[in-house]
Amino acid sequence: xxxxxxxxxxxxxxxxxxxxxxxxxxxxxxxxxxxxxxxxxxxxxxxxxxxxxxxxxxxxxxxxxxxxxxxxxxxxxxxxxxxxxxxxxxxxxxxxxxxxxxxxxxxxxxxxxxxxxxxxxxxxxxxxxxxxxxxxxxxxxxxxxxxxxxxxxxxxxxxxxxxxxxxxxxxxxxxxxxxxxxxxxxxxxxxxxxxxxxxxxxxxxxxxxxxxxxxxxxxxxxxxxxxxxxxxxxxxxxxxxxxxxxxxxxxxxxxxxxxxxxxxxxxxxxxxxxxxxxxxxxxxxxxxxxxxxxxxxxxxxxxxxxxxxxxxxxxxxxxxxxxxxxxxxxxxxxxxxx
Amino acid sequence: xxxxxxxxxxxxxxxxxxxxxxxxxxxxxxxxxxxxxxxxxxxxxxxxxxxxxxxxxxxxxxxxxxxxxxxxxxxxxxxxxxxxxxxxxxxxxxxxxxxxxxxxxxxxxxxxxxxxxxxxxxxxxxxxxxxxxxxxxxxxxxxxxxxxxxxxxxxxxxxxxxxxxxxxxxxxxxxxxxxxxxxxxxxxxxxxxxxxxxxxxxxxxxxxxxxxxxxxxxxxxxxxxxxxxxxxxxxxxxxxxxxxxxxxxxxxxxxxxxxxxxxxxxxxxxxxxxxxxxxxxxxxxxxxxxxxxxxxxxxxxxxxxxxxxxxxxxxxxxxxxxxxxxxxxxxxxxxxxx
Numbered sequence: 001x002x003x004x005x006x007x008x009x010x011x012x013x014x015x016x017x018x019x020x021x022x023x024x025x026x027x028x029x030x031x032x033x034x035x036x037x038x039x040x041x042x043x044x045x046x047x048x049x050x051x052x053x054x055x056x057x058x059x060x061x062x063x064x065x066x067x068x069x070x071x072x073x074x075x076x077x078x079x080x081x082x083x084x085x086x087x088x089x090x091x092x093x094x095x096x097x098x099x100x101x102x103x104x105x106x107x108x109x110x111x112x113x114x115x116x117x118x119x120x121x122x123x124x125x126x127x128x129x130x131x132x133x134x135x136x137x138x139x140x141x142x143x144x145x146x147x148x149x150x151x152x153x154x155x156x157x158x159x160x161x162x163x164x165x166x167x168x169x170x171x172x173x174x175x176x177x178x179x180x181x182x183x184x185x186x187x188x189x190x191x192x193x194x195x196x197x198x199x200x201x202x203x204x205x206x207x208x209x210x211x212x213x214x215x216x217x218x219x220x221x222x223x224x225x226x227x228x229x230x231x232x233x234x235x236x237x238x239x240x241x242x243x244x245x246x247x248x249x250x251x252x253x254x255x256x257x258x259x260x261x262x263x264x265x266x267x268x269x270x271x272x273x274x275x276x277x278x279x280x281x282x283x284x285x286x287x288x289x290x291x292x293x294x295x296x297x298x299x300x301x302x303x304x305x306x307x308x309x310x311x312x313x314x315x316x317x318x319x320x321x322x323x324x325x326x327x328x329x330x331x332x333x334x335x336x337x338x
Numbered sequence: 339x340x341x342x343x344x345x346x347x348x349x350x351x352x353x354x355x356x357x358x359x360x361x362x363x364x365x366x367x368x369x370x371x372x373x374x375x376x377x378x379x380x381x382x383x384x385x386x387x388x389x390x391x392x393x394x395x396x397x398x399x400x401x402x403x404x405x406x407x408x409x410x411x412x413x414x415x416x417x418x419x420x421x422x423x424x425x426x427x428x429x430x431x432x433x434x435x436x437x438x439x440x441x442x443x444x445x446x447x448x449x450x451x452x453x454x455x456x457x458x459x460x461x462x463x464x465x466x467x468x469x470x471x472x473x474x475x476x477x478x479x480x481x482x483x484x485x486x487x488x489x490x491x492x493x494x495x496x497x498x499x500x501x502x503x504x505x506x507x508x509x510x511x512x513x514x515x516x517x518x519x520x521x522x523x524x525x526x527x528x529x530x531x532x533x534x535x536x537x538x539x540x541x542x543x544x545x546x547x548x549x550x551x552x553x554x555x556x557x558x559x560x561x562x563x564x565x566x567x568x569x570x571x572x573x574x575x576x577x578x579x580x581x582x583x584x585x586x587x588x589x590x591x592x593x594x595x596x597x598x599x600x601x602x603x604x605x606x607x608x609x610x611x612x613x614x615x616x617x618x619x620x621x622x623x624x625x626x627x628x629x630x631x632x633x634x635x636x637x638x639x640x641x642x643x644x645x646x647x648x649x650x651x652x653x654x655x656x657x658x659x660x661x662x663x664x665x666x667x668x669x670x671x672x673x674x675x676x
Binding site: 086169173184189260263266310 | 424519527611
């Protein structure tokens with residue numbers, strides 16, 4: 001229908017979404033409209049040690065609070081979206097066993113939350129989405145990827161995750177777990193990854209692993225300004241800062257990091273022929289120090305015809321990306337079913 | 339419409355496709371119906387040294403001959419499909435500069451063939467598709483991937499190419515060149531690839547490169563039953579045969595090959611969460627000697643949740659895959675536009 005608002009619902013129909021974001025560090029909830037603008041939000045510590053039951057109970061309370069704070073009538077909420085670490089089964093709405101959520105094993109989260117919100121949301125649909133896929137959908141709909149049909153989103157933080165948009169739709173795969181870009185091997189017989197494979201991008205270039213590699217060099221006795229810090233204080237941010245200041249150890253770690261990330265992004269361009277590769281996550285806070293060499297190396301390594309069509313940029317959505325991702329995922333699923 | 343034949347056209351409408359396959363070694367043409375059965379086919383040497391003009395002229399003659407031999411009235415031909423090596427621009431119908439077709443630079447093949455067949459086919463649509471994507475579409479529609487929504491097709495022959503089907507549609511990317519799986523890096527700082535990158539799957543595990551690696555070991559003086567052959571006679575097939583007979587040099591080359599292929603397929607499973615990875619191309623003629631170790635290594639290296647949903651199998655379509663791929667690509671494009 002011409003003139004209908006975006007998001008798949010007809011003009012006048014319930015246009016708001018409750019977005020829930022379940023992470024290993026924090027739980028977040030928010031209410032957003034069809035323009036992706038977050039009307040109310042709240043973030044609380046995840047406290048994963050309490051296990052799924054207590055966490056779900058706190059998440060439901062959080063959802064109720066942001067719903068009340070938004071001023072939106074529950075009748076105007078079309079659906080609830082949940083962004084959660086994988087592996088999941090998004091079709092059946094089951095959280096399989098995310099590495100960042102100990103004790104969450106085969107939790108039927110969608111039916112659980114449908115029940116728990118039944119009094120206010122009248123069993124309106126609840127959709128579960130892999131957190132990185134949800135973030136990709138958020139950047140595609142509301143961020144750096146607006147108007148782009150084919151993009152790859154890569155989040156570089158504690159771990160490395162990703163989401164792929166092909167012809168304006170997220171690539172789900174058989175059960176919604178596609179785009180585990182952190183676990184493509186860039187070194188088939190190289191460094192071990194806790195996932196059981198070798199040479200995984202995440203096990204080298206995530207924030208945690210940038211710091212680990214710097215600590216290993218320090219422990220090996222290489223001189224560095226970072227040796228003034230306690231081992232725990234050596235973070236990816238500190239490594240980046242020391243590299244900017246010209247510290248040789250930090251420069252070596254950083255150069256290796258962008259080399260491997262650049263090779264990975266180059267492969268991603270050859271695999272997906274995207275218009276954009278969008279880098280998000282905490283490690284991208286350093287900006288040009290990361291994006292410039294990764295872009296240069298990736299575009300050099302990709303096929304020239306595909307490199308000419310592609311660019312590598314920083315994500316636009318900030319700390320709200322979890323909530324906006326959950327919202328975008330629910331909007332996409334509603335549109336699919338319209 | 340219930341009861342309509344597959345392929346996107348209504349019952350009674352023109353249900354046949356002229357399929358053309360342009361390779362570096364041979365040109366092929368065939369006519370197929372909506373069930374993918376090839377009614378007539380002909381294959382001639384490509385003779386790429388003659389350049390695009392002469393090749394296109396011979397391809398048009400070939401198309402006319404298979405059309406006549408098929409017994410199908412030109413009025414019953416709905417479209418022409420072309421399978422060709424990339425890079426291409428499939429939307430504009432332009433062959434950019436395939437590595438296997440010297441001298442083919444920015445050839446507007448779709449408009450060219452629309453004109454050249456105008457007298458018999460009345461300017462009915464002509465569709466261009468990347469050869470590996472076309473083969474993936476053929477296996478999805480008529481081969482090992484029938485009924486599977488998410489699959490990855492990998493062809494291992496002179497080079498390594500691929501095609502990805504997500505939710506029953508081929509992943510094209512911005513210009514139809516996605517799924518260059520042969521150019522994902524499995525060794526970010528490793529072996530050089532003619533494409534300019536390093537560690538590319540193709541530059542290690544294609545038929546040509548299996549043979550090259552064996553020849554390099556022979557030249558280095560390692561004893562082997564293969565040293566009885568002239569260097570040119572050392573092919574991937576001979577390496578596989580010698581490995582089956584227990585030759586240590588050939589076994590080492592073969593073990594490295596399946597290790598790298600297994601790592602690559604494992605990454606592919608993590609990236610696409612497919613139901614099937616289908617291996618085709620000349621090197622797969624050895625059957626279990628290739629597929630068994632590649633399956634085992636790939637499923638070991640992939641995330642267990644995704645490995646549990648995936649299998650690695652051999653392609654079903656044989657030497658007709660180029661023609662059937664061109665046909666399947668045209669059928670998909672017709673259905674898109676219906």
